[in-house]
Amino acid sequence: MIIHLTSLPILTKNLFTFCSTAPLMPLAFLISKAIKVDFKNKENPLTALGVLFSVNQMLYLLIAMWIYPTLPEKMLMIIAMIFGAHLLPYGWLYKSKSYIVFAILIPIVSLIIGVNFEPYVIALMMMGTEIIFSICLIFENRKISSISKTNF
Template identity: 25%
Template sequence: MDYQKMTLDELKDDLIRVARGGYPVFIAGALYWLAMGVLGLIIEGKTLALCYLLGVGSIFPLGLLLGRLLKADLMSRNPLGALSGIVGGIQAFFLPLWIVIYIEHFELIPFAIGLLAGSHFLPYIWIYRSRTYLFLTLSMATASFFLGYIFDQLAFSVLPFVLTAIYLATAAGLAAESRQAAQQPS
């Protein structure tokens, strides 16, 4: 594919089709949040918060694996795919903050991971022309703030299950958007 000769809209259309909106990453994310919710039924406190920190790094590699299985090219050579990767890579810079929060106030880890992870998806609204990414960003930020901070006693028990549902709804929405884009003439 000659990306040099494509317009911005054509690049977006291509990325939506080949990466399928990135929806496999949200299946992986749903599995992460579900696992954290289940772990919250078994363990608690600083140990559980450490599981959150260590587990969050599994989402992208698992998303890549699921992408291969679901025929979504999450590593597309499309220049907007590179931009998408850079935007996704922003989360690596959140790790020092999450570590400090873990050390100082471990009980805020679900809030911090949920809020920052949700917020980093904002640029994907434009990249993928997606209302689903708007839903994701707003709902994750809102749920994380209220269930992870305001009603912090629910941070480890309810928030992960709410975020699981948000991730599953996002995966379904992105899959539907990518199917619709695939039906459009190139």
């Protein structure tokens, strides 16, 4: 959001935004280590599928790369839509209603906001959305944990 509030040219803002997505996968790996999630569980055959879902998103980023010089004021909207849509297969993989709901909600809301407002509003919306999404996942995991405890 800070990048898009500056007086930098839109192409420079977009370049910084695009570059800031690079550490997200390593960051996810570090967070999984911190919360003791086996990011590379070789015993689970679905782990490879989860990695494939992540790698698949890189192909979608080609769309954002095309938007960058063509419609630069809409690049952040496209990145937000790609991010939201990439959550959908994880909804199936993790059997998570939160993932499914946010996978549908994020692209639609990003489109509406992106068409009607400046890019910094999308950045603000995504920050809020990520906080709400994280809270929903915490509640979803607690519910699963309590169900698991009552079944044993």
